[in-house]
Amino acid sequence: MKIALCVKQVPDTSDIKWTENNTMQREGVESIINPYDLYATEIALQLKKLCNAEITVFTMGPLQASEMLKEVIAVGADNGVLISDRKFAGADTFATGKTLSAAIKKVLPDFDYIICGQFAIDGDTAQTGPCIAGLLNIPQVTYVKEVVKCEGSEITLSRILEDGVEKVKVNSPALLCVLKSEFEPTRALINGIIKAQDSNIKTLTLDDLDLSAEDVGIKGSPTYVSKAFRPEIKHNCEKHMCLENCSGAEIIHSKIKEIGVLNDE
Amino acid sequence: MTNNGILLYAEVNRQDYIHTVFFELANKARELSQKLENAPVMAVLFTKPGMLDDYKEGFTYSGIDKVFVYEDERFEKYSTETYANLIINLIKEIQPEIFLIGATNQGRDLAPRISSALETGLTADCIDLDINEKGMLAATRPTFGGQLMATILCKTKPQMATIRPKVFKPTNENIHTETDFIYKPVKSEDFIDNVQLVEFIKGIEDVKNELDSAEVIVAGGKGMKSEEGFEMLKELADLLGGTVGASRGAVDLGYAPHTIQIGQTGKTVTPKLYIACAISGAIQHTVGITGSDHIISINNDPNAPIFDVSDTGIVGDVFEVVPKLIEILKK
Numbered sequence: 001m002k003i004a005l006c007v008k009q010v011p012d013t014s015d016i017k018w019t020e021n022n023t024m025q026r027e028g029v030e031s032i033i034n035p036y037d038l039y040a041t042e043i044a045l046q047l048k049k050l051c052n053a054e055i056t057v058f059t060m061g062p063l064q065a066s067e068m069l070k071e072v073i074a075v076g077a078d079n080g081v082l083i084s085d086r087k088f089a090g091a092d093t094f095a096t097g098k099t100l101s102a103a104i105k106k107v108l109p110d111f112d113y114i115i116c117g118q119f120a121i122d123g124d125t126a127q128t129g130p131c132i133a134g135l136l137n138i139p140q141v142t143y144v145k146e147v148v149k150c151e152g153s154e155i156t157l158s159r160i161l162e163d164g165v166e167k168v169k170v171n172s173p174a175l176l177c178v179l180k181s182e183f184e185p186t187r188a189l190i191n192g193i194i195k196a197q198d199s200n201i202k203t204l205t206l207d208d209l210d211l212s213a214e215d216v217g218i219k220g221s222p223t224y225v226s227k228a229f230r231p232e233i234k235h236n237c238e239k240h241m242c243l244e245n246c247s248g249a250e251i252i253h254s255k256i257k258e259i260g261v262l263n264d265e
Numbered sequence: 266m267t268n269n270g271i272l273l274y275a276e277v278n279r280q281d282y283i284h285t286v287f288f289e290l291a292n293k294a295r296e297l298s299q300k301l302e303n304a305p306v307m308a309v310l311f312t313k314p315g316m317l318d319d320y321k322e323g324f325t326y327s328g329i330d331k332v333f334v335y336e337d338e339r340f341e342k343y344s345t346e347t348y349a350n351l352i353i354n355l356i357k358e359i360q361p362e363i364f365l366i367g368a369t370n371q372g373r374d375l376a377p378r379i380s381s382a383l384e385t386g387l388t389a390d391c392i393d394l395d396i397n398e399k400g401m402l403a404a405t406r407p408t409f410g411g412q413l414m415a416t417i418l419c420k421t422k423p424q425m426a427t428i429r430p431k432v433f434k435p436t437n438e439n440i441h442t443e444t445d446f447i448y449k450p451v452k453s454e455d456f457i458d459n460v461q462l463v464e465f466i467k468g469i470e471d472v473k474n475e476l477d478s479a480e481v482i483v484a485g486g487k488g489m490k491s492e493e494g495f496e497m498l499k500e501l502a503d504l505l506g507g508t509v510g511a512s513r514g515a516v517d518l519g520y521a522p523h524t525i526q527i528g529q530t531g532k533t534v535t536p537k538l539y540i541a542c543a544i545s546g547a548i549q550h551t552v553g554i555t556g557s558d559h560i561i562s563i564n565n566d567p568n569a570p571i572f573d574v575s576d577t578g579i580v581g582d583v584f585e586v587v588p589k590l591i592e593i594l595k596k
Binding site for chain 1: 278279345346349369370373374376377378379380381382384385386387388389390397403407408409413414415416417418419420421457459460461462463464465466467468480481505506507529537538540558559561563565567572573574575576577578579580581582585586587589590592593594
């Protein structure tokens with residue numbers, strides 16, 4: 001079984017910088033692996049254990065993102081692919097999906113499963129995974145929590161939804177989007193770290209993909225940010241100081257009566 | 266300007282009801298349509314046979330001009346690929362200007378498949394929509410956990426967006442539209458069953474629905490200090506006929522279950538009264554509550570940001586104020 005694991009480097013802090021085009025300035029900002037992608041990695045590792053999968057981890061980002069690929073290799077991924085080119089900058093979810101799917105087709109055309117995190121904490125769009133599935137025209141399973149079973153190329157997964165838990169069965173090829181879990185993700189062991197240091201990260205630029213400059217980055221993005229702003233604060237709060245001699249309960253009680261949520265006799 | 270209208274996805278849930286977010290979208294779409302020379306507002310519906318009569322009123326009373334109906338036994342359960350392919354073909358045929366989908370689990374699963382196949386743009390989980398001076402859809406959404414808002418435009422058609430439930434209100438006018446119901450043909454080969462449902466275990470829904478429909482929500486933050494702190498809030502909520510919610514901080518510390526989390530990574534709520542107890546008011550939490558009619562907050566830090574979004578603020582100790590309030594209410 002061959003797995004393409006897609007991960008993303010995201011800014012660690014609330015220190016957001018924007019370019020003139022209202023896209024994010026990534027270089028020079030402290031970066032971490034997207035927390036959802038740690039759980040996507042867990043699912044890939046489960047499949048490695050259960051059905052002997054080989055994991056190739058992909059990311060699109062600046063050159064420094066190869067360090068993150070090495071971290072994923074240190075916990076058990078086998079190979080790393082960095083998709084990096086200035087022309088990819090400013091990509092929206094569609095252009096990102098297009099670039100990632102072209103890279104997967106190039107490096108791992110015989111993949112069984114593509115695994116992504118459900119969300120990235122910077123954009124919160126949850127769109128890149130299903131975009132890749134749509135572009136490659138393969139089935140998708142979103143909101144994945146766990147691998148229940150793996151029989152040959154067929155896997156059974158649990159998905160957490162608004163109204164309950166679904167157990168679904170899917171055969172390869174397919175794409176999975178993975179939710180966060182409560183448990184701590186796997187930590188790298190010393191021999192993993194040594195292996196990662198020696199690992200060879202393959203780097204792809206636009207020239208290596210079957211895409212043109214019009215397909216990627218800002219040019220290939222149907223959407224663009226017209227305005228970015230800080231959310232407004234709406235209210236004038238009627239504030240009562242009751243740290244000592246507190247009459248807060250009485251104040252709330254009369255407010256509640258005034259609002260009319262209380263059936264007053 | 267071409268004017269092929271606004272298409273909405275009418276999601277049917279597991280209990281065979283049309284999801285409330287559809288009616289919220291319908292109301293907003295009628296408002297947008299006025300800025301688009303009264304473009305028609307249309308819906309696409311997948312249903313098992315015999316259900317349409319139950320749904321008809323919902324469409325006529327929410328001002329939908331036209332509904333494209335796909336009817337078959339096999340629409341009893343949602344299938345990403347089947348639904349996506351049929352909608353892709355419908356969009357190619359009717360070429361709407363705008364296509365809006367509720368940002369539910371199903372909507373967020375479905376929408377990117379459609380947009381990528383149509384090579385068009387999609388803006389996720391929007392909290393506001395407008396039409397700009399050029400007649401384009403301006404979709405506003407929170408990013409970075411709600412720290413920043415971005416208004417996004419789309420160069421291609423249809424301009425697509427998923428919209429977070431509960432940010433718009435359904436209409437309260439008494440509209441009666443002459444809705445056209447157009448049956449679309451369905452063939453056996455349209456049904457793709459690559460993902461098989463083995464089992465469904467009904468879950469957390471009940472709790473979540475309580476937050477959805479509650480008139481009063483009493484929510485606690487990290488400052489509640491323990492699970493026992495939340496029991497006190499439960500008592501207060503019961504006395505007010507409401508339910509309990511929690512901030513992410515409280516959930517992360519294990520004081521309250523994840524299912525009642527409110528905010529960016531939890532629920533968006535719109536009660537008549539929201540009582541925030543020992544919640545500091547990080548933006549990740551407040552994005553989920555600003556639709557409340559009235560917010561009362563209790564916090565011992567006079568500079569807590571929760572007061573910035575509150576109508577009434579009590580600077581005081583929640584462990585003094587709440588027990589006393591419970592006592593008054595019991596009398």
